Amino acid sequence: MGPGPSNVPPRVLRAMSRPLVGHLDPEFVEVMNEIQELLRRVFQTGNSFTIPLSGTGTAGMEASVANFVEEGESVLIGVNGVFGQRIAEMVRRHGGICTVVSAPFGEPLSRKAMLEAAQKCQPSIIAVVHAETSTGVLQPLEPIREICDRFDSLLLVDAVTSLGGHPVKVDSWGIDICYSGTQKCLSCPPGLSPITLSPKAEAKLKTRTSPCRSWYLDLNLIRSYWGEDRVYHHTAPISMNYALCEALNIIVEEGLEERFNRHRQNHKALVAGIEGMGLQMQVDPDYRLWSLNTVRIPAGVDDGKVRSQLLSQFNLEIGGGLGDLKGKVWRVGLMGENSQAQNVLYFLFALENCLRRQGFHCSQGAGVEAATECYNAPGSLAASREFTA
Amino acid sequence: MGPGPSNVPPRVLRAMSRPLVGHLDPEFVEVMNEIQELLRRVFQTGNSFTIPLSGTGTAGMEASVANFVEEGESVLIGVNGVFGQRIAEMVRRHGGICTVVSAPFGEPLSRKAMLEAAQKCQPSIIAVVHAETSTGVLQPLEPIREICDRFDSLLLVDAVTSLGGHPVKVDSWGIDICYSGTQKCLSCPPGLSPITLSPKAEAKLKTRTSPCRSWYLDLNLIRSYWGEDRVYHHTAPISMNYALCEALNIIVEEGLEERFNRHRQNHKALVAGIEGMGLQMQVDPDYRLWSLNTVRIPAGVDDGKVRSQLLSQFNLEIGGGLGDLKGKVWRVGLMGENSQAQNVLYFLFALENCLRRQGFHCSQGAGVEAATECYNAPGSLAASREFTA
Numbered sequence: 001m002g003p004g005p006s007n008v009p010p011r012v013l014r015a016m017s018r019p020l021v022g023h024l025d026p027e028f029v030e031v032m033n034e035i036q037e038l039l040r041r042v043f044q045t046g047n048s049f050t051i052p053l054s055g056t057g058t059a060g061m062e063a064s065v066a067n068f069v070e071e072g073e074s075v076l077i078g079v080n081g082v083f084g085q086r087i088a089e090m091v092r093r094h095g096g097i098c099t100v101v102s103a104p105f106g107e108p109l110s111r112k113a114m115l116e117a118a119q120k121c122q123p124s125i126i127a128v129v130h131a132e133t134s135t136g137v138l139q140p141l142e143p144i145r146e147i148c149d150r151f152d153s154l155l156l157v158d159a160v161t162s163l164g165g166h167p168v169k170v171d172s173w174g175i176d177i178c179y180s181g182t183q184k185c186l187s188c189p190p191g192l193s194p195i196t197l198s199p200k201a202e203a204k205l206k207t208r209t210s211p212c213r214s215w216y217l218d219l220n221l222i223r224s225y226w227g228e229d230r231v232y233h234h235t236a237p238i239s240m241n242y243a244l245c246e247a248l249n250i251i252v253e254e255g256l257e258e259r260f261n262r263h264r265q266n267h268k269a270l271v272a273g274i275e276g277m278g279l280q281m282q283v284d285p286d287y288r289l290w291s292l293n294t295v296r297i298p299a300g301v302d303d304g305k306v307r308s309q310l311l312s313q314f315n316l317e318i319g320g321g322l323g324d325l326k327g328k329v330w331r332v333g334l335m336g337e338n339s340q341a342q343n344v345l346y347f348l349f350a351l352e353n354c355l356r357r358q359g360f361h362c363s364q365g366a367g368v369e370a371a372t373e374c375y376n377a378p379g380s381l382a383a384s385r386e387f388t389a
Numbered sequence: 390m391g392p393g394p395s396n397v398p399p400r401v402l403r404a405m406s407r408p409l410v411g412h413l414d415p416e417f418v419e420v421m422n423e424i425q426e427l428l429r430r431v432f433q434t435g436n437s438f439t440i441p442l443s444g445t446g447t448a449g450m451e452a453s454v455a456n457f458v459e460e461g462e463s464v465l466i467g468v469n470g471v472f473g474q475r476i477a478e479m480v481r482r483h484g485g486i487c488t489v490v491s492a493p494f495g496e497p498l499s500r501k502a503m504l505e506a507a508q509k510c511q512p513s514i515i516a517v518v519h520a521e522t523s524t525g526v527l528q529p530l531e532p533i534r535e536i537c538d539r540f541d542s543l544l545l546v547d548a549v550t551s552l553g554g555h556p557v558k559v560d561s562w563g564i565d566i567c568y569s570g571t572q573k574c575l576s577c578p579p580g581l582s583p584i585t586l587s588p589k590a591e592a593k594l595k596t597r598t599s600p601c602r603s604w605y606l607d608l609n610l611i612r613s614y615w616g617e618d619r620v621y622h623h624t625a626p627i628s629m630n631y632a633l634c635e636a637l638n639i640i641v642e643e644g645l646e647e648r649f650n651r652h653r654q655n656h657k658a659l660v661a662g663i664e665g666m667g668l669q670m671q672v673d674p675d676y677r678l679w680s681l682n683t684v685r686i687p688a689g690v691d692d693g694k695v696r697s698q699l700l701s702q703f704n705l706e707i708g709g710g711l712g713d714l715k716g717k718v719w720r721v722g723l724m725g726e727n728s729q730a731q732n733v734l735y736f737l738f739a740l741e742n743c744l745r746r747q748g749f750h751c752s753q754g755a756g757v758e759a760a761t762e763c764y765n766a767p768g769s770l771a772a773s774r775e776f777t778a
Contacts, residue, residue: 016405056625191629238579
């Protein structure tokens, strides 16, 4: 229940351990086609360029920057967490002219500040993080898209912690470049980075004036392997692709809407439990991620001690704060396979136990009780299954 | 039996499908330590900086170039195959000043030409491919090291197709930067790129004047995760690392010398069989790779037809030629797990069958017979096990 990797269903582990074939074998080409088709469904897009890159989510971020930011290009980046900072750092390294609009860690970006900055810097790309894994904030994308439209900017979105847990509507939200990672809400081991490009982004790719600095992540070259030509570029991580294909099949079998509802429901129960224990969430209710929940560490409680007790005594991993939130919050993941009622209740029980040992007061079982009530409320998913804790 | 991925032992597939833990979990940190220790043994080095990068072999190549080639840096590259060409292309993209010494595909580099070029370009780095997967040539490294010493150049070596099948003596050969891939002679699925840096290379890394263009492959940052600090950089591909750890354990259990002997022996038997059938090897005997064997396609034989018959009727993959050798050779891999007498004999049998159908004449079973004789020759590994085909 950390910020990822999330647990992986046995079906995915089994698929991953199938014997290997070559990266140009007709059997593998079929797997590639199936992955592309399934990724399009999960990204909710018709984009032809929709593939998994051979690296983790950060490789997706780097590919997005390295391929679209040329020397001297104006890029506007919304930074309200560690991953926004990382995008800005990559843009600088690739010679882009960076304009950063910051918001405090734990808050969404200000539409007004983004618009004003765009007016000044006339960005060819606006980049934001949809789901900030470092803070638990869900960034609404439609206001950002509106700004892009005014300045004819490409919209670049980091969906590492949202894809497969929150809706990521690439086409209807007008996202031009969107990447994710496999180890969060897709519940697949880390190692691949799904990415999709709008036709407009693809067109821009073809008109670069200089070759992409990165050969490994050069999307023009990679397109020749994943496209109809099947030209060898690098040896695809066969086993990881087997795993991703199975993980995506599981998602489609569950149904996207059902999956999102499950993530929302378990998040709500977790929040009810946390607040029932007298603790506080870091993020305003309107902007909370369902997949990554930031809980404020109460005064007087030792961050490291709680996390190591959870790990050693309850076999339960949660994350510490990153960047500005280091030592201030815990990051509790409810991603993909891990977004389950029993996980929520077990975590609340375990956390209460650890907190008590540090002298924190709350009425016995208050967290579990509040979460259970939430599950039993009319209209909840769990209620429809006659849930009892 | 293509140019990789090679087959993966069931032990490795099982290890890969273990449940995941986090990338900073103490259990995973132990796996990381074990991998580093095992990689040092396989690279025959004491280098502290010895790790698997989170990408395929090409990512290792890119990390080697992106981290060590700064704008305007003079780099001498020996190019006698597709992978040498690829290094040169990466050097250009990273702003290095490229001097290329070419040799025909299928031949080793000329020491004299390399030396003359070095005198002219005074390179800070000399890069060569130890085992050219595209041609089957093994490049002797000691003459190249001598040239490096004269000009105080770093020696950068691509060992993708040699590591784990041929000796790669990083320390005694004085290699400064050496990378490989997991899917060749290590018999692990593709997805990681082992890399090792000499203290001299590590020192150079610290004195870069500009940040590495690639953030994902920035070895200074990655060192903080694999070093004692354990600072989060990106989510390591957990399952792939499980697999690599097991694959390396299998290698150490077999013993490096025994493994190299096995590769040599099976290569020799394959050559005997190929020549017994009246076919020819592409590469001069002194420079032949044991792991990747290039066989000249005889006149009048259809390359594609033979390969697709081998695949569809014999479930056997071999590779076609790349670059200048396209349509001229077959590439037959005997890598790691795949370097087995039964594979050699089965391949010879199957190839003869396919060739006959195209009107190629050779005496029945000549290939298998010649290979069997080779296995039964005194002193051969197989003879010591009383081998009978």
